[in-house]
């Protein structure tokens with residue numbers, strides 16, 4: 001099988017010429033910007049006959065030269081129906097284009113499992129929505145080759161923050177690719193080739209990628225209902241909703257009966273009245289059971305316990321809360337030291353995640369809470385190292401100037 005790669009255009013998009021060695025029949029895959037001339041030079045050099053144009057998806061950088069192939073040679077264009085609109089009218093998908101390009105009408109509509117022949121090559125269509133709804137990969141099982149478009153890259157995946165993207169459909173798509181033989185050689189739409197077996201993270205991409213990129217600031221705090229222990233009382237269905245109208249300092253710690261954790265829990269207890277004065281509820285959480293929390297709460301400080309702690313400690317035995325807050329450490333099944341400041345409308349306004357050996361500063365948690373309260377009351381913003389009582393700033397050029405001349 002012939003596979004020639006042409007990295008073209010401002011985004012270094014990979015266009016491909018694939019062909020059957022026995023018959024000399026060939027297809028263009030993703031004719032990127034200015035790929036026409038080099039592809040045609042190679043077609044001539046190898047004495048190939050072009051049959052068709054296959055598109056992994058319709059983002060402008062993958063279809064920029066499709067017009068030339070279709071108009072000059074009348075080659076039929078193959079695409080999944082869900083990606084037609086941007087092929088016909090480039091730019092309508094809302095993905096910013098660097099320059100105008102010409103659209104074409106498709107000729108053959110692709111679907112999952114369809115087999116496309118190029119000479120004696122049999123190419124299987126794998127529908128892999130996520131980066132765009134009509135994204136497909138082209139798989140040639142006989143030669144162990146996959147053209148993955150912008151679904152899978154070496155060590156990474158296609159952009160999920162575009163107007164066409166849908167993370168929820170990306171994960172099943174990647175799981176499909178993870179099931180291909182490990183020796184499958186992958187040619188992505190950008191960057192270097194790789195192998196399925198080299199991308200060991202693929203089968204758990206959702207956990208690895210989604211969670212590692214999780215920023216919850218500005219989002220509604222994930223709600224939960226779970227068992228919690230407050231002093232000596234076990235609450236069966238403690239919920240975040242029940243704290244609406246209060247600020248919540250919600251912190252995760254790795255495990256009961258360990259070493260850094262009790263110092264943190266006592267440190268929050270020592271300043272609890274400061275939080276209460278500010279209408280803030282401190283809530284701790286770990287993946288331990290409520291029995292373990294209860295036992296730990298009844299163990300004195302000098303024996304490593306947290307006796308005297310009076311704020312609620314949530315039991316996240318199912319690990320669903322630490323998962324939804326993006327703090328679960330997969331390999332150990334415990335939570336990182338995550339801290340979330342949740343406002344009175346239950347929107348997360350601050351998050352901090354420390355690795356296991358790094359204890360947090362309760363003073364810093366209080367300082368951030370003060371900054372939020374100050375901002376909500378006065379509308380002014382809090383510059384670097386701001387502390388309650390120190391100078392704030394109007395959020396404007398003038399305000400900044402005034403700040404710098406007066407500090």
Ligand SMILES: [Fe+2]
Pocket residue numbers: 057059131150158
């Ligand atoms: Fe793309």
